[in-house]
Amino acid sequence: DTEVTQTPKHLVMGMTNKKSLKCEQHMGHRAMYWYKQKAKKPPELMFVYSYEKLSINESVPSRFSPECPNSSLLNLHLHALQPEDSALYLCASSQEYRIYGYTFGSGTRLTVV
């Protein structure tokens, strides 16, 4: 299995909703990442987990809360988002942090209304 699977593919949520994005990989990768991508822009790093511990938080607002329940799973919990948070949210994994052959998922297209 050489894939990173993200669910859901599309999500529409209100500003008072709580939702979660899910990411799963079974490649034995020990680093997992959340990126945010706005239209026609490159991905922006949000969080890095290395060996299930949060290694990097790129000053992301607290309305985004990551969780790594085990080495295969990565969640992003969303609460009280703003319309400007609408974007493509990408999950990626790599063998280790500092090894850059990232495998990206297809992303979750999030719309906040």
Add this chain to the structure above:
Amino acid sequence: GQQLNQSPQSMFIQEGEDVSMNCTSSSIFNTWLWYKQDPGEGPVLLIALYKAGELTSNGRLTAQFGITRKDSFLNISASIPSDVGIYFCAGQLVGDSNYQLIWGAGTKLIIKP
């Protein structure tokens, strides 16, 4: 912050033409990566470069790590319709203790009908 200058921003080409794009910076990089992103998908790694002067091919794609370590180019030979998409360069800066990737703004490849 640190920047990569990726050019051109977009290219209109005829099927069968060769394509060239590049990334430059005023800073020195340890690693250069080239990704392709199709609409509605995550980026896919095309080529990774780790040494100054390194020239690497992947099918019709060829990329080089510049000798000054401040630039990289990607060439696509004999373009075909499935080459359409957005190409991103990304690099890891020398001296960055967080080992994070810096991304170019992307080159959008469009094939003229």
